[in-house]
Amino acid sequence: MSTLLNALNQQYLRSISMGLVFILLFGTLMITPLEAQGASSDAGGSSMNRIESTVTASSYQPGTNYVPGNVLDGVWGEDAESQQSRWSASGQGQWLQFDLGTEQTVTYVNIAFLNARERLSSFEIKASNTQDFQSSTVVLERQFSRQLQPQDSILQTYVLQSPVKARYLRLIGYGNNAGGSSGNWNSIMEVELYAGKLPGESPEEPQPPLPPNAGEEKEEDVKPPEMKRVSVRTAEELQQALDQAVAGTLIELKDGTYEQNGPFIVKDKHGSAVYPIRITGNSGKAVISGNSYMHIENSSYVEVSGLTFRNGIGDENGIQTLTERGLAHRALTGVHPGIQLESSSRISILGNSFALNETGQPYRFKAQNRNVWCLLDVEDSCRYSGDQYDPNGEVYEGLTPFEDPKLITDNGTHRHYIRVEGTSSHNRIAYNDIGPKKGFGAVVIYDGEGHSGQHISQYDVIEYNYFHGIGPRVTNGLEAIRLGLSSTSLYSGYITIQYNLFDGFQGEDEVISVKSSDNIVRYNTIRNSYGGIVSRHGNRNSFYGNHLIGDGVTPGSSGFRIYGNDHKIYNNYMEGLTDKVIRLDGGTHDGGPEGSTNPVVRWGGSQEQTARLGDLPAEQRTELLRGHWRQYNVQIYNNTIVNVGNQTTTFNLGGRTYQPVGTKIYNNLIFSHASTMFHETEAVIQAPDQERVEYKGNMLSGNAPISNNPIVDREMNKQDLRLVRSKDGLIRLSIYSPAVDAALTPYAAAEDMDGQLRYIPDVGADEYASGKQRSNPPLTARDVGPDAWMK
Secondary structure: HHHHHHHHHHHHHHHHHHOOOOOEEEEEEEEEEEHOOOOOOEEEEEEEEOOOEHHHEOOOOOOOOOOOHHOOOOOOOOHHHHOOOEEEEEEEEEEEEEEEEEEOOOEEEEEEEOOOOOOOEEEEEEEEOOOOOOOOOOEOOOEEEEOOOOOOOOOEEEEEEOOOOOEEEEEEEEEOOOOOOOOOHHEEEEEEEEOOOOOOOOOOOOOOOOOOOOOOOOHHOOOOOOEEEEEOHHHHHHHHHHHHHHHHHHHOOOOEOOOOOOOEEEEEEEEEOOEEEEEEEEOOOOEEEEOOOHHHHEEEEEEEEEEEEEEOOOOOOOOOOHHHHOOOHOOOOOOOOEEEEEEOOEEEEEEEEEEEOOOOOOOEEEEEOOOEEEEEOOOOEEOOOOOOOOOOOOEOOOOOOOOOOOOOOEEEEOOOOOOEEOOEEEEEOOOOEOEEEEOOOOOEEEEEEOOOOOOEEEEOOOEEEEEEOOOOEEOOOOOEEEEOHHHHHEEEOEEEEEOEEEEEOOOOOOOHHHEEEEEEEEEEEEEEEOEEEEEEEEOOOOOEEOEEEOOOOOOEEEEEEEEEEEEEEEEOOOOOOOOOOEOOOEEEEOOOOOOOOOOOEOOOHHHHHEEEEHHOHHHHHHHHHOOOOOOEEEEEEOOOOEEEEOOOOEEOOOOEOOEEEEEEEEEEEEOOOOOOOOOOOOOHHHOHHHOOOOOOOOEEEEOOOEOOOOOHHHHHHEEOOOEOOOOOOOEEEOOOOOEEEEEEEEOOEEEEOOOOOOOOOOOOOOOOOOOOOOOOOOHHHHHHHHHHHHH
């Protein structure tokens, strides 16, 4: 407030020196005719045709000094002080009303919108001779403010399309194009009203030039935008640069360590597609350390790239910068991530390294049937304790899960490297090096609005990241990517996870855990890892073109475990897996086949209960969503599953209370010397015909039994599939394979796992095509991470 008063006082003194007198009363500014004649505008407009007025408004932001009179005080600009002199009101149809004193004809207006470079404001202008606007004329049709170039003034001229003689003018706002709740605001710093012709306008009406034809401008003549470069060397300089950033700012971190007491905060900052805000380092040599991390909130078009995140888990001082900016409620004391996005869209996290300092992070396991708590990387820290770490507890001197793989972590401090929360969309997490990670907590999480919310970030892309060194084993809670919560499971994410490499993952049995709907998981590679890809909750997710490769011996490597409705699993290559390759094990709850956000749910088995989900209390609704939901209409087709190991089964169907319904397993190629290829529980075997699994076109080879169900045995047969090991290391069809051109309709993928078109479809993920370029091979470390981004 004091800053605003200082700015107004300075403007007042300048006005006195020009012989001007301002009267500010009850949010309304009066300008006398003499004063109007002495005024002028940088955006064009003669002092001789400036129209005096008073101004009122429908409302203004409560608890602020953003009153309507500010739009006539002559204070506007892009510095923080000038931006405080504005009118702001939230909601569609909020207005400013100008009283011209007598009937006059306004021909054009100058308007300075807040954040005019970062967002476009929607507005229209009407005129009336009555104060209540019961009868009015539209003089400027509803439109967006202009997209400004760097050289443009933010005070822009708008010519009225149908000027009329009237006493009152009303400027009506309809929000802006920013994401989230920010898009509801109407914020204007200055309005000037003018009569007569435009400055410099000739008496004759100018003829507009003919528009150019498409393609007349050459690509080489279109220059990239120039960014405003700001170099920083200290944490203080970095935070200052973040606070002052506007669209087109490039903040370059010089090599070194950056640490402050709390996160580096990017809040309410909006770039654009052409003029983003970029925060970048030199190939990972700028390190975010200590008590710091990166917090981005209510922002858009921001890029964070080329940084190394090595910060610790945090302490009691780690909320200082949050508190200073009124964000203490966002505090994550004790569990600092590397980056947290809160209700932000079009954020790019590119080419960074995440290897956070986990020293001191608590974790728990059982030894001698007692709970043992230890602190990561702290010698002699292990104690027998109860539900949390007790530094005074009895000393434990035995092995830990890092030394004995039979000991499995079952609890600890939930710490995540990248968090995406709130309401957001169109973010990109790409080409990052992520690992090692020893401690509890999923690596990348999408929590949306949390357990009380109903939305998850939408249309994000997670791609070309290198996940490695994650483990040792935990019972639950160490996924590489967790896409949602049980509470978000029925809501659509439309998120794509693609081209990521997971190498040697040893966390829990869900490498990728999907807990939302309408997502795509494709072209990822999982090598020598524990677990597989799981659709734990949600509907209509698609999984295709992935490579899941194990050694055929080490237990625990799996393919897919699926719950919910209408999922598709196709064109995946699975070799050497050792734990129930594809698993549909029924549900504890039955949400029905509709797949809506408010289904009728059944649960309880022999004492079954039924209710519409939305009719239940919030706590019971959350509990039901956490269950395993019955699978309806899951389609599994054109997958290649070879060299199954560890005596595991290939397909596992049924279990729990409610058995899968309408499962279709078509055109898969299976080679196994291990256990049963298709295992059905007794409940699945006895299911009525309309609920039975449907098998068509699958081709089998190897010594493993076909099925424990004689009906399935009779529907299939084994034969020599004539498979070969190709130059790229994968097992593929040979020219003599009976699987060539053998796929049955209707379930056959249009392309194969290499992106090759299937003209006459083959069985399995690979379409035989000798000598053709293969576009989606298994990924290696050369294909992902910061080095691949820099290529």
